[in-house]
Amino acid sequence: MSLIARRIRVSGIVQGVGFRPFVWRLAQELQLSGWVRNDALGVEIAAQGSASQMAALLERLRSEAPVLARVDNVQTREAVPAALVTFSILPSVTGQSSTAIGPDVAVCPDCLAELFDPTHRRWRHAFITCTHCGPRYTVTRALPYDRPQTSMAPFPLCPQCEREYLTPADRRFHAETTCCPQCGPQLSLSHLDGRTIEGDAIAATLELLRSGAIVAIKGLGGFHLACDARNSAAVARLRLRKNREAKPFAVMTANVASLAPYASVAAHERALLEGRERPVVLLPATSQGVQALEGVAPGLQNLGVMLPSTPIHFLLFHEAAGRPSGVDWLSAAQELVLVMTSANPGGEPIVRDTTEARSRLAGIADALLDHDRDIVARCDDSVLRPLARGSQFIRRSRGYAPLPIRLPGSGPSVLAFGAHLKNCVCVTRGDHAFASPHIGDLDNAATCEFLDETVERLLQLLDVKPELVAHDLHPHYDSTQAALAFAARYGLPTVAVQHHHAHIAAVCAEHARRGPVLGLALDGLGLGSDGTAWGGELLLVDGAQFERLGHLRTLPLPGGDKAAREPWRMAAAVLHELGRNADIGKRFTQAGSSIVAQLLRQNLNCPRSSSMGRVFDAVSGLLGLCDQMDYEAQAAIFLEQAATRHIELHGWPKAIDSGWSITSDGQLDLLPLLATLDAAADVDQAAAVFHATLVDALASWVARAAEAGGVKTLSWGGGCFLNSLLSSGLRKNLEQIGIAVLAPQRLSPGDASIAVGQAWIAINAKDG
Ligand SMILES: [Zn+2]
Ligand SMILES: [Zn+2]
Numbered sequence: 218m219s220l221i222a223r224r225i226r227v228s229g230i231v232q233g234v235g236f237r238p239f240v241w242r243l244a245q246e247l248q249l250s251g252w253v254r255n256d257a258l259g260v261e262i263a264a265q266g267s268a269s270q271m272a273a274l275l276e277r278l279r280s281e282a283p284v285l286a287r288v289d290n291v292q293t294r295e296a297v298p299a300a301l302v303t304f305s306i307l308p309s310v311t312g313q314s315s316t317a318i319g320p321d322v323a324v325c326p327d328c329l330a331e332l333f334d335p336t337h338r339r340w341r342h343a344f345i346t347c348t349h350c351g352p353r354y355t356v357t358r359a360l361p362y363d364r365p366q367t368s369m370a371p372f373p374l375c376p377q378c379e380r381e382y383l384t385p386a387d388r389r390f391h392a393e394t395t396c397c398p399q400c401g402p403q404l405s406l407s408h409l410d411g412r413t414i415e416g417d418a419i420a421a422t423l424e425l426l427r428s429g430a431i432v433a434i435k436g437l438g439g440f441h442l443a444c445d446a447r448n449s450a451a452v453a454r455l456r457l458r459k460n461r462e463a464k465p466f467a468v469m470t471a472n473v474a475s476l477a478p479y480a481s482v483a484a485h486e487r488a489l490l491e492g493r494e495r496p497v498v499l500l501p502a503t504s505q506g507v508q509a510l511e512g513v514a515p516g517l518q519n520l521g522v523m524l525p526s527t528p529i530h531f532l533l534f535h536e537a538a539g540r541p542s543g544v545d546w547l548s549a550a551q552e553l554v555l556v557m558t559s560a561n562p563g564g565e566p567i568v569r570d571t572t573e574a575r576s577r578l579a580g581i582a583d584a585l586l587d588h589d590r591d592i593v594a595r596c597d598d599s600v601l602r603p604l605a606r607g608s609q610f611i612r613r614s615r616g617y618a619p620l621p622i623r624l625p626g627s628g629p630s631v632l633a634f635g636a637h638l639k640n641c642v643c644v645t646r647g648d649h650a651f652a653s654p655h656i657g658d659l660d661n662a663a664t665c666e667f668l669d670e671t672v673e674r675l676l677q678l679l680d681v682k683p684e685l686v687a688h689d690l691h692p693h694y695d696s697t698q699a700a701l702a703f704a705a706r707y708g709l710p711t712v713a714v715q716h717h718h719a720h721i722a723a724v725c726a727e728h729a730r731r732g733p734v735l736g737l738a739l740d741g742l743g744l745g746s747d748g749t750a751w752g753g754e755l756l757l758v759d760g761a762q763f764e765r766l767g768h769l770r771t772l773p774l775p776g777g778d779k780a781a782r783e784p785w786r787m788a789a790a791v792l793h794e795l796g797r798n799a800d801i802g803k804r805f806t807q808a809g810s811s812i813v814a815q816l817l818r819q820n821l822n823c824p825r826s827s828s829m830g831r832v833f834d835a836v837s838g839l840l841g842l843c844d845q846m847d848y849e850a851q852a853a854i855f856l857e858q859a860a861t862r863h864i865e866l867h868g869w870p871k872a873i874d875s876g877w878s879i880t881s882d883g884q885l886d887l888l889p890l891l892a893t894l895d896a897a898a899d900v901d902q903a904a905a906v907f908h909a910t911l912v913d914a915l916a917s918w919v920a921r922a923a924e925a926g927g928v929k930t931l932s933w934g935g936g937c938f939l940n941s942l943l944s945s946g947l948r949k950n951l952e953q954i955g956i957a958v959l960a961p962q963r964l965s966p967g968d969a970s971i972a973v974g975q976a977w978i979a980i981n982a983k984d985g
Contacts, residue, residue, distance in 0.1 A: 221268055222251075222298040227278060228259035229289035230319050230620070233362040235348030236260050237306050238390040239283050244304035247273055254307035255361060257680075261310075265298050284349055284493070285319055287620070306385055309361055317651070318357050318678055320616050321437045321596065322493040323526040325350035326544075327388060332528060333535060335542050338377070341419070341535075343528045344401045344590065348392040350493070354619060354654070355438045355596050356394060359677055364393045368591040375400035402590035404529070409579050419529075422586045423536045426555065431455050433560055433574055433582035437527055438596025438615050438654070439567030440560035440574055442582060443469075447554055452512040455556065458581045463847035465514035466558045467497045467521035467598065471534040471551035479506030479554070480520045486603045494616025495526035496599035498608075513556060518858050523557065523598065526616075529586070559597055565663040566656070567595050594674055595667065596654045604941055610965040611939060612639070614655040619675065621649035622963055622973060625729035628980035632672065632683035634700035635972035636716065636743075637691070638849070639965075640668060643972035644675045644683065645980065650726065650973050651679060652964065659695040668699055685983060687712045687975035689719075691744040712979040716743025717754045718763045719974030720934030720966075725758065726977035728959045733759040733928050735766075735919060735956075739829035739943075740935030740968070741781065741849075750774075752828025755883065755922055758932070760981035766922050767883025772831060773823035775813045780831065783845050784852040786813055787831050788838030791891045793817040804895075807844065829937045832887060836907050839891065840900045850936065857940050859904035864942070870905045877914035885918045887911070912946035920954055932959040934974075938966040 227236070232255050240253040240262055249266040264274055275291065282288050324332070328345045331337045339345050346352070356368045364370060374382055378397050381389040389395045396402070404418040414421050425432055426443060429451040433440045442459070444451040446468045456462065470476050473487050480500040482490070489498045502510075502520040514520055525531045537553040538546045560568040560578055568574050569592045574585055596618065600611040610617075627648035635641050640656040653671045657664040676683070688700035690713045697713075704711045714722075721736030736756035745751035746765070753769030773790045774780035780787055789801045789810065801814035816823055830853065837843045837852035842859055846852055863870070876890030890910050897903035923929050931951060938944045938960065948958050964970035 219267070220265055220298045221271055222263070222265040222296040223271060223293050224296045225262040225264060225275070225278070226258065226292045227262070227288060227290070230285070230287040230317050231260045233319060233348070233353055233393060234285040235283040235388065235390070236286050238348070238385045240278070241304060241306055241385045243274060243277055243281070249274060250301040250304055252305045252307045254309060256310040257361070263296065265301065285322060309363070317621060318360060318362060318619065319353040320494070320618060320620055321352045321355050322350055322616060323495045324528055324531060329531065329547065330544055332531060333542065333544055339397055341532060342398050342401065343404050343532060343588065344396055345528050346392065346394045347388045348390065349388065351394050352437050355592055355594050356590070357678065358593050360680065362393060367393055368593050369394050369396065372396055372401055402588045404586065404588050406584060406586050408584055409575055409582060411575065414584060418586060419532045419536050422584070423533055425584055430583040431458065431581065432584045432586055433568070433578050434529060434586045435588055435592070437592070438594070439569050439592060440578070441557045442560045443555045443557055445554070446510050446513055446556045449511040452556060456512065459562065463515045463851070465517055465521055466556045467523055468510065468513060469523050469525060469530065469555045469557040471538070471553065472524060472548060474548060474550040475552070475554070476500070476522060477550060479503060479510060480522060483603070489601055489603060489608055490522065490524050494599060495523055496601045496616060497521045497523045499600070499602045510554065516855065518861070521600065563661065564658060565661055566667040567597055569595050602939065602941065605945060607962065609939065609941070609961070611967070612655050613652065613965055613969065618654040619651045621651045622727050623729070624648045624650050624726055624977060624980070625731050626980065628983050629684035630681045631685045631687055631976040631979045632676070632703065633687040633972040633975035633979065634689070634696040635975065636689055636968040637694040637696060639968045640664070640696055641969045641972050642668065642672055642675065643976045644679055644681055645976050646679055646681050650976055651675060652973050655969065665695050665699065668696065672703065683709060685710055685712060685979050687714055687979040689713070689744070689971070689975070690715050690746065712982050714975040714978050715746050715763070716971065717751055717756060717935070718758060719971045719978065721756060721758045721763070721932045721974070722978045723964055723970040723974030724932040724934050724959050724961050726973055727961070727963050728932070730930070730932065730959060731760070733757060734959065735922055735928050735931045736763070737915065737919060737931055737933040738935045739933070739937035741830035742826060742828050750824060750826035750828065752826055752830055753832070753885070754827065755918060757926060757928065761978050767885060767918065768827040769829060769832065770884050770886040770888060771825035771827050772835065773817060773820070773825050774831060775816045775823050777822055777824055781834070784834035784838035785844040786838070787835035789813050790817060791835045791839060791888070792895070794888060795892050829935070833937065835891065836894055836904070839894045840897060840903055842900065842904070850939070853937070853940060856904050856907070857942055859901045860908045860942055863901040863905035869946070870902060870909050872910040872913040873906060876910040879918055879921060885914060887914060908942045908946065912943065912950055915947055916950040916954070919951060919956060923956055929955060930957045930959065934961055934966050934970065936967040
């Protein structure tokens with residue numbers, strides 16, 4: 218047998234995921250000699266053996282990689298065989314980093330088996346974890362990912378844990394967050410004023426929840442507020458204390474079986490719920506569920522559900538089930554249903570540490586279920602909406618961020634600051650774009666601070682010095698201000714990117730699409746390059762360049778920003794545009810309706826916008842579905858629900874052919890359609906007719922542009938595409954006429970993806 222030797226470099230997410238012991242086990246099995254080690258570029262392997270053993274190693278490095286690993290690249294070069302007889306794991310080499318930190322994921326089945334085994338030393342241990350599960354992003358201060366660089370640093374390993382940590386065959390070999398009841402963090406339950414609540418923290422928490430109390434529970438990326446979801450008085454109290462009238466809460470059940478009374482779960486929805494990322498998944502609620510969980514999601518047909526992800530969650534359900542031994546109970550239906558909502562009072566970032574919790578949650582929570590492991594970085598829950606095909610991100614955060622998106626090309630490192638609402642930032646390194654977890658709406662100082670903190674942290678974790686800063690065209694956004702301040706501090710060039718151009722570029726980036734595409738951007742508002750507010754745009758996008766081919770007929774926004782929160786104002790604006798200004802006072806009983814009519818008549822404080830979002834608001838207002846919004850997009854959600862109710866019973870209605878027109882300069886006018894909706898007798902049917910006609914109108918608009926310019930691929934983006942009637946209807950319509958659709962998949966269609974789009978445009982601008 219002739220001996221061959223190779224140096225193998227593996228890059229991707231290969232640290233902190235059990236990759237070295239995996240290589241070590243493979244090498245033992247294949248009888249290869251050599252070594253494996255971590256370095257700043259990923260994992261390096263020296264292997265020697267026969268040609269067939271080597272081929273098997275290279276094949277299995279990819280096909281059998283540990284669950285949390287992501288192998289992006291395997292490079293091999295020939296080496297000179299050395300006098301090695303064994304295979305060993307060498308110490309890490311530090312240096313400039315090009316590796317990535319993984320996201321936080323749910324407890325794995327092996328750890329669950331130990332957690333509920335009364336004879337195991339980690340029975341009911343609230344911090345159980347191994348190389349295949351647990352926190353990563355939220356506990357890591359810097360790379361390389363080693364225990365002293367994490368918030369586990371203050372917890373030295375006991376001899377037993379250390380033995381596991383040093384044994385290559387153990388699944389806790391170099392599991393940086395591993396610990397046990399003897400050496401790990403400790404749970405504590407206390408009142409908000411700091412007085413300890415005696416007894417077993419889990420048992421006492423469950424007792425409080427069952428008595429209707431609101432308990433703040435420390436999670437991986439911040440505190441949740443929890444209460445018994447079946448106790449409507451507790452839910453009402455939480456709403457009152459949180460000053461949150463109608464915005465839906467997510468709930469947590471032990472497993473899918475426990476959901477049966479509340480929501481129906483299809484196979485692909487189950488896979489999303491049970492995935493190790495553990496997002497909140499929007500599911501169709503049963504009518505019984507709506508009743509039983511009164512006040513959890515007022516007026517909504519969907520229920521946001523997540524399954525337990527941390528050992529603390531599992532222990533609460535375990536306690537409620539009567540502390541059973543073994544894991545059989547994990548698949549049996551359990552009665553406990555908890556509201557689990559982010560503790561982020563006043564729209565500020567999610568509460569992260571104890572001192573903060575005691576002050577910010579005073580008056581909201583009755584007790585704190587806390588522990589002494591720090592949360593290094595905040596990370597909110599991710600939210601997904603299942604579609605007929607795949608799913609759509611409403612928020613991409615815990616479990617997914619900061620996994621990178623592969624760009625279709627590389628360029629200088631860009632730091633992009635994103636939009637004003639649902640802000641996320643993005644850093645590029647080579648051909649990877651790292652989108653941050655959810656930061657939030659930049660309308661308060663605390664969230665703006667969180668933005669700066671996230672930028673600093675991402676740059677440090679990724680070891681990137683940006684060469685270019687990208688930001689929104691709007692000069693007054695806090696994200697723009699932060700970008701300009703950052704660029705000034707480091708003397709960096711800046712690129713200003715139009716909001717809707719960025720929406721389309723984000724989709725092109727994730728689909729690795731180069732070359733021209735048509736772009737359909739439908740959202741709330743973004744500053745256009747002509748200084749007006751855009752939001753219903755048909756663009757031709759080619760890398761760093763774009764052309765506005767057309768837009769929705771503009772509508773006045775009476776009262777400016779107020780019009781975005783009060784759909785009846787948009788409905789009034791439609792009546793005005795239809796020449797029915799005199800009807801506004803009679804039609805709308807709201808205080809101020811005569812003033813709104815006057816503003817419109819005199820064109821005072823009525824900026825015009827081509828926003829699609831405001832059209833949805835107007836229709837919702839005209840149909841009396843929503844006059845005043847308690848949360849963003851509420852009017853559009855109610856409108857979609859009404860249409861869905863009709864379509865589920867009767868199928869899609871016929872579109873109104875005369876409902877729209879396209880002007881010679883590319884404006885799409887939906888006013889004739891809107892005229893038919895006012896005071897409709899059957900609201901659900903009218904909502905469905907609106908959707909059917911809108912889909913027809915948009916498809917014809919796109920088809921006309923495709924014919925004129927010869928570009929047959931459409932990318933779409935913008936928050937309006939969270940409406941699944943719109944997205945599924947339009948896709949079907951366009952594919953029938955031979956237009957390929959690129960839709961957001963790994964990013965949200967909403968403003969959270971703006972930063973990735975800005976970054977990709979900045980890279981292209983540098984090239985061009
Ligand atoms: Zn595990
Ligand atoms: Zn220990």
